Amino acid sequence: GESVGLHLPTLSVQEGDNSIINCAYSNSASDYFIWYKQESGKGPQFIIDIRSNMDKRQGQRVTVLLNKTVKHLSLQIAATQPGDSAVYFCAENNAGNMLTFGGGTRLMVKP
Amino acid sequence: DTGVSQDPRHKITKRGQNVTFRCDPISEHNRLYWYRQTLGQGPEFLTYFQNEAQLEKSRLLSDRFSAERPKGSFSTLEIQRTEQGDSAMYLCASSLGLAGVSSETQYFGPGTRLLVL
Numbered sequence: 310g311e312s313v314g315l316h317l318p319t320l321s322v323q324e325g326d327n328s329i330i331n332c333a334y335s336n337s338a339s340d341y342f343i344w345y346k347q348e349s350g351k352g353p354q355f356i357i358d359i360r361s362n363m364d365k366r367q368g369q370r371v372t373v374l375l376n377k378t379v380k381h382l383s384l385q386i387a388a389t390q391p392g393d394s395a396v397y398f399c400a401e402n403n404a405g406n407m408l409t410f411g412g413g414t415r416l417m418v419k420p
Numbered sequence: 421d422t423g424v425s426q427d428p429r430h431k432i433t434k435r436g437q438n439v440t441f442r443c444d445p446i447s448e449h450n451r452l453y454w455y456r457q458t459l460g461q462g463p464e465f466l467t468y469f470q471n472e473a474q475l476e477k478s479r480l481l482s483d484r485f486s487a488e489r490p491k492g493s494f495s496t497l498e499i500q501r502t503e504q505g506d507s508a509m510y511l512c513a514s515s516l517g518l519a520g521v522s523s524e525t526q527y528f529g530p531g532t533r534l535l536v537l
Contacts, residue, residue: 341523410462
């Protein structure tokens, strides 16, 4: 069936460096994409979203890029901090209102 | 705190027992969702309410699972005759659905972690 997946299960970066987390999706009908951050023992926390009529959106220290041609989504975190250490999920939402999540990427920030 | 709340946060039960979880969405959010998450995986959709109406149910929602949202505010998820395979984190999310907008942000609660012995 349709699915959302991630290329790298674990990403380790040095504090202060930029991080890039990638995600591939397969449902071309999806019109809305969300990145969530999940810390141990907590629920997913909304980071940033993007609709399919856009290819880039920026937030505070985060940028999401959407490439519909190759069905690819990425999350860029600038000046990564220890508090950014968590598991990051991309999720897609089509007209059914349910989110389809990928398996997650663990981001580890080294001090 | 005006976010999504869930109760209890943890539940340990014996196989065969019934359990019930509660979710209080963000005030005035008309849509409410239940997801299940197992260790190392992303959340999987279970069911969705718009106000008090249950509009979608996943094939994951077996007949042992039932969800309600009687007054369009809080929701309960009941699992009857629990099995060890039901052990997971049960997440609730809510959103404000607007006419003419196809999708909107879902905000998650802290989850209820269930362990079936």
